[in-house]
Amino acid sequence: MSEQHYHHQGENLPPPSHHDQQVITDAAAKGYWRANLRLLAQLLTVWFAVSFGFGILLADWLDQFSFFGFKLGFWFAQQGAIYVFVALIFIYARRIVVIERRFGVDDDDRDVDAANDQGAS
Amino acid sequence: MTTQMLTYLFVGLSFALYIGIAVWSRAGSTKDFYVAGGGVHPVVNGMATAADWMSAASFISMAGIISFVGFDGSVYLLGWTGGYVLLALLLAPYLRKFGRFTVPDFIGERYYSKTARIVAVVCLIFVSFTYVAGQMRGVGIVFSRFLEVEVNTGVVIGMAIVFMYAVLGGMKGITYTQVAQYCVLIFAYMVPAIFISLMITGNPIPQLGFGAEVLDAKGLGSGVSVLEKLDGVLMDLGFGAYTQGSKSTIDMFAITAALMFGTAGLPHVLVRFFTVPKVSDARLSAGYALVFIAILYTTAPAVAAFARLNLVDTVQDTAYADAPAWFGNWEKTGLIAWQDKNNDGVMQYSAGAALSPTKPIFTDQKGIHGERLLKNEPSASANEVYIDRDIMVLANPEIANLPGWVIALVAAGGVAAALSTAAGLLLVISSSISHDLLKQTLMPNISDKQELLFARIAAAVAVCVAGLFGIYPPAFVAQVVAFAFGLAAASLFPAILLGIFSKRVNKEGAITGMLVGLIFTFSYIAYFKFYAPELNNSVNWLLGISPEGIGFLGMLMNIAAALVVSMMTAPPPTDVQDLVDDIRIPTGAGVAHEH
Known part of the structure; x- marks a missing residue:
C-alpha cells in the first residue's frame, strides 16, 4: 500500500522495477553484468x-626516486593515491x-523506452 | 575585538545558521526523516557526506597524529579515502537501486531473515555509538580551550544544537545543515594551512608547499625541502626520519585495509546513498564526496609537516620565560606540560616520553619560571616537553602567529566537524531502532506517523546518551573509536558485498559470517586492549597484525565462513535470487520506498 503511495507522489519518477524487468532481456542483463565485472576488475x-x-609494499623502493621534492613512495602514500582514487570513481561513473546504454539497462527515464524498443526490434 | 570575542561571534553565528536551516527543512514524513525524501542532488549529497564523514578526529586529531608519526600516518590518509572507491564501485549504486531506508533493511531482505536484520542492527549500534562518543571529546576540547567554558557546559550546548536539527529535521535537516558545516569546516581548515604554507615555503598551495623548499630568514630559497629539513631536524633530536615508517609492512597493510573496508561498511556513510534520486547519482555522489574529502585529506599531511617543523623551531632550546603566549594557554588546558629536569629554565625537546606516567598530572603549584608543576616523576629521557597530539591543528594558527579571526574560525570549524558527524551517527541509530527494530520486527502495525514519532523519540534518547558519554567519558571510549572501523569491516561490509555479488550466499552463511567476523575481531581487540594490555606488542600479535588492523583478518574470516556455510546449505529462494538480479540492473530505481 505504501509503495503505491510513494510511487504516485513524484510525477517524473521512473516506473516501479517489476515493470522494467519484463522488458530487459536476460541476455542484456547478463551481458551488462559481465561487462561491469570486467570494468570493476580493471579499476580495482x-x-x-x-x-x-606504491604506497605501502613498494614504498621503500620507490623512495629512491624524487618527485616534485618528495620521495616518490612517500608521495603516493600521502598524496598521489588520493588523487588517483578520485579519478577512478569518475572514470567508473562515466564508463559504466x-x-x-549499450545493453539498454541505464536509469535515464527518457532513454529507457527508446533503448528497450531498439533491443526488442 | 579580542580573539575571545571573535570566537564567540563565529561559533554563535554558525550555530544560528544551523538552527535556521533546521527550522526551514523540517521533516514531514518517515521518508523525509530517513532519506531526506530521496531527492537530494548528488553534489549536495556529496558535500553532506563529506561533512558527515569528516569528524572531530579528521579535523582535530588526524594531522596531529601524522605530525608525530610521519610516514606511518599514511594508513589514515589511504584508509579513510580509499574506502570511497569501494563504496562507489561495489556498494552505493546497488544499495540505491535496492532503495529502502537502512542498512539492516538490505541485510534483512537479502538474507530473508529477521535474525540477520537484528544481527545487523547490533553491529550498527555498536559501531555508531563508539564512534559518536569520540565526537563528544572533540566538542569538549574545542569548547574548553576556545570558549573557556566548562567541558560539560560545552557538551550540553553542542547536544542542544544537534537535538534541534536531528530530532526536528531528520535526514533532511541533517543533510542541509551538513552542507553549511562542510563550508565552515573546510574554510577553517584551509585558511591557516595556506597562511602557514606561505610562511614556510612561499607557496600558497599546501599540497605543493609540502614538497617545496623551505624559505630562509631573508625569504629566499634555502635549497632544502620541507621534508629533508624535517628528517634532519628530527634525527638530530633522536627521532626517526619523518618519511620513514616504524610500523612493519604487514601491519601497515592490515591497518590500511581495515580502515578502507571499514569506511565502506560504516552505516552512517552507506545510508547517504539512499538519499539521491538515481543509481547513477549514487556513483557520482560518492565521487563528489571524495573530492570534498580529498581537499582536507591532501592538506592534512602538509599541515602535519609544517606544524612539526614550527613546533620544534618554537620549543626546542627556548627559555620558558620567552615561550610564546600559546604555550601558556595550552598548558592551562593540560595538553602541554614542561618539567625542567636539568633546572636551566630552558625547554629541551627530544625523542622519548618526557614524563612517567606519560600523561601529565598537575599540582596546584607553579614553579619558579611560572610553569605548572607536575606530580609525575621525570622519565629517563632528556625530553622535558609533553605535547598532546590533539593540539597540533588547534594550536597551529597560534604557533604560526596568525591573526585572531583565523583562530576563531578554527574553533568554529572544529565544532562543525564534531557536530555534523555526531548528527549523522545519531540519525542511523534512531532509524535502526524505529524502523528495523520497531516497525520491521516488534510492532509491524504502526502507521507512518507513529513510526516518525518513534524515530524522533529514538533520536532524542540517542542524543542524551551521546551527551552522557561526553560528560562522563568511559575510559574505554577514546581507545575503541578506531576499532569501530575494524568491526564494521569484519561484520557489515562482507555481508553487503556478498549480498550483491553472489546469488549463492544464503542466510545461514551470512549470519555465520557476520558473527564470526564480529566475535573474532571484538575478542582480539578486547584481549589486547583490556584483558592483557601488557602483552600488546608485535611479538604476541597474530601474524604481526595489531588490534587496529585485525578487522582485515576478521573480514577475510567472515567471507570464508559465509561461502563455506552457504555451500553446505540450501541456496536462497528464487525470489531472493530475483531481487539480486534486480539490484544489479540500474533501470527503474524509483524513490526509496517501503514495501
Whole structure:
C-alpha cells in the first residue's frame, strides 16, 4: 500500500522495477553484468596498485626516486593515491553509463523506452 | 575585538545558521526523516557526506597524529579515502537501486531473515555509538580551550544544537545543515594551512608547499625541502626520519585495509546513498564526496609537516620565560606540560616520553619560571616537553602567529566537524531502532506517523546518551573509536558485498559470517586492549597484525565462513535470487520506498 503511495507522489519518477524487468532481456542483463565485472576488475587493480602497492609494499623502493621534492613512495602514500582514487570513481561513473546504454539497462527515464524498443526490434 | 570575542561571534553565528536551516527543512514524513525524501542532488549529497564523514578526529586529531608519526600516518590518509572507491564501485549504486531506508533493511531482505536484520542492527549500534562518543571529546576540547567554558557546559550546548536539527529535521535537516558545516569546516581548515604554507615555503598551495623548499630568514630559497629539513631536524633530536615508517609492512597493510573496508561498511556513510534520486547519482555522489574529502585529506599531511617543523623551531632550546603566549594557554588546558629536569629554565625537546606516567598530572603549584608543576616523576629521557597530539591543528594558527579571526574560525570549524558527524551517527541509530527494530520486527502495525514519532523519540534518547558519554567519558571510549572501523569491516561490509555479488550466499552463511567476523575481531581487540594490555606488542600479535588492523583478518574470516556455510546449505529462494538480479540492473530505481 505504501509503495503505491510513494510511487504516485513524484510525477517524473521512473516506473516501479517489476515493470522494467519484463522488458530487459536476460541476455542484456547478463551481458551488462559481465561487462561491469570486467570494468570493476580493471579499476580495482589500479586502486590496489597505487595504495597498497606504491604506497605501502613498494614504498621503500620507490623512495629512491624524487618527485616534485618528495620521495616518490612517500608521495603516493600521502598524496598521489588520493588523487588517483578520485579519478577512478569518475572514470567508473562515466564508463559504466556507456555500458548501461549499450545493453539498454541505464536509469535515464527518457532513454529507457527508446533503448528497450531498439533491443526488442 | 579580542580573539575571545571573535570566537564567540563565529561559533554563535554558525550555530544560528544551523538552527535556521533546521527550522526551514523540517521533516514531514518517515521518508523525509530517513532519506531526506530521496531527492537530494548528488553534489549536495556529496558535500553532506563529506561533512558527515569528516569528524572531530579528521579535523582535530588526524594531522596531529601524522605530525608525530610521519610516514606511518599514511594508513589514515589511504584508509579513510580509499574506502570511497569501494563504496562507489561495489556498494552505493546497488544499495540505491535496492532503495529502502537502512542498512539492516538490505541485510534483512537479502538474507530473508529477521535474525540477520537484528544481527545487523547490533553491529550498527555498536559501531555508531563508539564512534559518536569520540565526537563528544572533540566538542569538549574545542569548547574548553576556545570558549573557556566548562567541558560539560560545552557538551550540553553542542547536544542542544544537534537535538534541534536531528530530532526536528531528520535526514533532511541533517543533510542541509551538513552542507553549511562542510563550508565552515573546510574554510577553517584551509585558511591557516595556506597562511602557514606561505610562511614556510612561499607557496600558497599546501599540497605543493609540502614538497617545496623551505624559505630562509631573508625569504629566499634555502635549497632544502620541507621534508629533508624535517628528517634532519628530527634525527638530530633522536627521532626517526619523518618519511620513514616504524610500523612493519604487514601491519601497515592490515591497518590500511581495515580502515578502507571499514569506511565502506560504516552505516552512517552507506545510508547517504539512499538519499539521491538515481543509481547513477549514487556513483557520482560518492565521487563528489571524495573530492570534498580529498581537499582536507591532501592538506592534512602538509599541515602535519609544517606544524612539526614550527613546533620544534618554537620549543626546542627556548627559555620558558620567552615561550610564546600559546604555550601558556595550552598548558592551562593540560595538553602541554614542561618539567625542567636539568633546572636551566630552558625547554629541551627530544625523542622519548618526557614524563612517567606519560600523561601529565598537575599540582596546584607553579614553579619558579611560572610553569605548572607536575606530580609525575621525570622519565629517563632528556625530553622535558609533553605535547598532546590533539593540539597540533588547534594550536597551529597560534604557533604560526596568525591573526585572531583565523583562530576563531578554527574553533568554529572544529565544532562543525564534531557536530555534523555526531548528527549523522545519531540519525542511523534512531532509524535502526524505529524502523528495523520497531516497525520491521516488534510492532509491524504502526502507521507512518507513529513510526516518525518513534524515530524522533529514538533520536532524542540517542542524543542524551551521546551527551552522557561526553560528560562522563568511559575510559574505554577514546581507545575503541578506531576499532569501530575494524568491526564494521569484519561484520557489515562482507555481508553487503556478498549480498550483491553472489546469488549463492544464503542466510545461514551470512549470519555465520557476520558473527564470526564480529566475535573474532571484538575478542582480539578486547584481549589486547583490556584483558592483557601488557602483552600488546608485535611479538604476541597474530601474524604481526595489531588490534587496529585485525578487522582485515576478521573480514577475510567472515567471507570464508559465509561461502563455506552457504555451500553446505540450501541456496536462497528464487525470489531472493530475483531481487539480486534486480539490484544489479540500474533501470527503474524509483524513490526509496517501503514495501
